[in-house]
Amino acid sequence: MYRYDEFDHALVRERVEQFRGQVARRMTGALTADEFRPLRLMNGLYAQLHAYMLRVAIPYGTLSSRQLRMLGHIARKWDRGYGHFTTRQNIQYNWPRLVDTPDILSDLASVEMHAIQTSGNCIRNVTADQYAGVAADEIVDTRVYAEIIRQWSTFHPEFSFLPRKFKIAVSGAASDDRAAVRFHDIGIFVRRNEAGDIGFEVMAGGGMGRTPAIAPTLHKFVPEPDLLSYLEAILRVYNLLGRRDNLFKARIKILVMATGVEAFTALVEEEWQRIRESALKLPEDEIARIRGYFAPPPYEALAGVSRELDAQLLQDAAFSEWHSANVTAHKQPGYAIVNASLKPAGGVPGDMTADQMDAVAELAERYSFGEIRVTHEQNLVLAHVRKSDLYAVWRNLVELGLATANLNLISDIIACPGLDYCSLATARSIPVAQRISLAFADLKRQRDIGELRLNISGCINACGHHHAGNIGLLGVDKHGEEFYQLTLGGHDGADASIGVIAGPAFGSDEIVGAIERVTDTYLALRTPGERFIDTYRRVGLKPFKERLYPAQQAAE
Amino acid sequence: MGLQVLTACRLIDSRVVYLAHDGNWSEWIEEGETASSEAESEALKARGKAGEAANVVFETYLVDVVDDSGTLKPVSLREFIRANGPTIHPNFGLQAERRKKGDNQAITRRNAATARKVASE
Numbered sequence A: 001m002y003r004y005d006e007f008d009h010a011l012v013r014e015r016v017e018q019f020r021g022q023v024a025r026r027m028t029g030a031l032t033a034d035e036f037r038p039l040r041l042m043n044g045l046y047a048q049l050h051a052y053m054l055r056v057a058i059p060y061g062t063l064s065s066r067q068l069r070m071l072g073h074i075a076r077k078w079d080r081g082y083g084h085f086t087t088r089q090n091i092q093y094n095w096p097r098l099v100d101t102p103d104i105l106s107d108l109a110s111v112e113m114h115a116i117q118t119s120g121n122c123i124r125n126v127t128a129d130q131y132a133g134v135a136a137d138e139i140v141d142t143r144v145y146a147e148i149i150r151q152w153s154t155f156h157p158e159f160s161f162l163p164r165k166f167k168i169a170v171s172g173a174a175s176d177d178r179a180a181v182r183f184h185d186i187g188i189f190v191r192r193n194e195a196g197d198i199g200f201e202v203m204a205g206g207g208m209g210r211t212p213a214i215a216p217t218l219h220k221f222v223p224e225p226d227l228l229s230y231l232e233a234i235l236r237v238y239n240l241l242g243r244r245d246n247l248f249k250a251r252i253k254i255l256v257m258a259t260g261v262e263a264f265t266a267l268v269e270e271e272w273q274r275i276r277e278s279a280l281k282l283p284e285d286e287i288a289r290i291r292g293y294f295a296p297p298p299y300e301a302l303a304g305v306s307r308e309l310d311a312q313l314l315q316d317a318a319f320s321e322w323h324s325a326n327v328t329a330h331k332q333p334g335y336a337i338v339n340a341s342l343k344p345a346g347g348v349p350g351d352m353t354a355d356q357m358d359a360v361a362e363l364a365e366r367y368s369f370g371e372i373r374v375t376h377e378q379n380l381v382l383a384h385v386r387k388s389d390l391y392a393v394w395r396n397l398v399e400l401g402l403a404t405a406n407l408n409l410i411s412d413i414i415a416c417p418g419l420d421y422c423s424l425a426t427a428r429s430i431p432v433a434q435r436i437s438l439a440f441a442d443l444k445r446q447r448d449i450g451e452l453r454l455n456i457s458g459c460i461n462a463c464g465h466h467h468a469g470n471i472g473l474l475g476v477d478k479h480g481e482e483f484y485q486l487t488l489g490g491h492d493g494a495d496a497s498i499g500v501i502a503g504p505a506f507g508s509d510e511i512v513g514a515i516e517r518v519t520d521t522y523l524a525l526r527t528p529g530e531r532f533i534d535t536y537r538r539v540g541l542k543p544f545k546e547r548l549y550p551a552q553q554a555a556e
Numbered sequence B: 001m002g003l004q005v006l007t008a009c010r011l012i013d014s015r016v017v018y019l020a021h022d023g024n025w026s027e028w029i030e031e032g033e034t035a036s037s038e039a040e041s042e043a044l045k046a047r048g049k050a051g052e053a054a055n056v057v058f059e060t061y062l063v064d065v066v067d068d069s070g071t072l073k074p075v076s077l078r079e080f081i082r083a084n085g086p087t088i089h090p091n092f093g094l095q096a097e098r099r100k101k102g103d104n105q106a107i108t109r110r111n112a113a114t115a116r117k118v119a120s121e
């Protein structure tokens, strides 16, 4: 893992002390609410429905056991005993007191963490594929480049007052996209060309919100040393031309759409050629130095097959079901990647108690080289578990309530905080997620439905990725009542697509039934082995619409 | 005009508070001073601004409520959730406190009304 050097330490410490002073001045009134607002946001402190909310960055989703323990400690000491992992690989605390935040930030600094880049119109916490460095299908370890981008973007003086927030995601799998990169302001696929050189496919102008967009590719192969100059060129064009007059049109996606992809790419190219041979060029030894931080842990030389595991799989059906749903192939023989589900039936997606955090930190220490990953689907990953330890890890996770065998199934729901916490919400998301996961609690039924991503947002800002859900739900307010608009066909893989609104919104008490009609329709239409998204793409919206709105169809 | 109470976020922790009849900021809506005329609402707003100026609260505004057999109930779902805590995690501290307190709301409200009446006599 990356370790802070003395400059990083000094920077973060200084920032905490600055904020301590700002909080003190706010309390005496020396700073007004309006003056203080941007300062607290720069430190990840929002004001939500019931209390302040502190958003802590987990750069590219990687945590050490020591850090996770600290997150648990903070939840216990300064909050209400739990935290919420988000789609942006952050953790949010829902109840911190203003006067305690400097101490919380100081606690975080002691384990090389902070809340910088979690708010405001800057380059936000960079996100990445949660299987970076371990996935069997990986081309290059993305963490190296995510870390380089993090260092370049942190406090970048030119980009601290962009027209709007700016989100970058990196993925390194050969054919998969585990970081929803095409839904980001900049998305990056790490590639290798035929000569074996590393380079980057760079996309820009993707996003969710009220105008969802899939990022078009600007450059198919930016050579490795030019990564930062190319990113800087994009940011410069955006910083100069992005709209500052209208909040809803300020994101880069609007600029790319308005300018046209070709013209926008040309502008970036022009700027890039100007700055390409500058201090931004990445020297080979610097890349190697960063790569050193992400050297593989000291794996044992093991056989690819574990007899012990094979026997346990035969003996224990529940273990075997969990294994096929939540365990993924590792590139190192004898090891596996474990997904710990934060989506128990009836639970709050992404929420974790302080006790669970402590226990997982301990598990990671014992079985996974003390490392934990956070996923944009709001789950956790133990990235290097010996196959022969899987059974023990599973038993522990079962006890902790973190072993629901539902990865990528209908109850593996992404949900934003919604009206239970969020001051921008138009409806609740979490209780709907709870009702859906209870309705589909039978794992056999879920497995039969197969891979299906259901995402829920509590308002049009789309923090819950509903546009990218195979089934998406958007909470809306109709005359003071909660309604849910249903979209179909969204997808966040390498072949990303945006969901299409199926028809009029459903009332809160109708929504679970509507989803069951969608899955029933799919089950009746699918060919053997066909995923929901593929069936939907083959048959289109019509048959689903007929089932969802029979009266309306009859009238037409 | 229906009933209104004045709400705010408390500066120190941004918790939801209501301007109470005794001039304090209370975490419990049932202790909120009610206004039933434009003039009373304006008076509440002015007292709220004073609270902002004194750095005790921020974001003060009026909330529509109904008197539901002695209990003050916000009209909108958003304000209902603000008053009662998230509708999830019933066991996490605040929500539990609110629920328990909620059981006594009607009584507290009547007490408050009585207290006010006594004070004005």
Ligand code: HEM
Binding pocket: A046, A048, A053, A085, A086, A087, A088, A092, A164, A167, A207, A208, A209, A210, A251, A415, A416, A417, A421, A422, A423, A424, A461, A462, A463, A464, A465
């Ligand atoms: C509770 C406080 C939150 C607030 C006030 C908030 C605010 C917003 C706003 C205003 C947008 C729209 C930006 C735009 O369209 O320009 C947005 C987008 C987004 N937020 Fe949040 N959000 C919150 C929580 C979350 C959480 C909990 C997550 C993760 C589960 C999240 C992840 C995202 C993502 C992925 C997007 C869409 C990507 C984008 O267009 O930027 N946010 N948020």
Ligand code: SF4
Binding pocket: A416, A417, A418, A419, A422, A423, A424, A425, A426, A457, A458, A459, A460, A461, A462, A463, A464
């Ligand atoms: S989608 Fe809306 S309700 Fe949900 S967290 Fe984002 S801003 Fe809040």
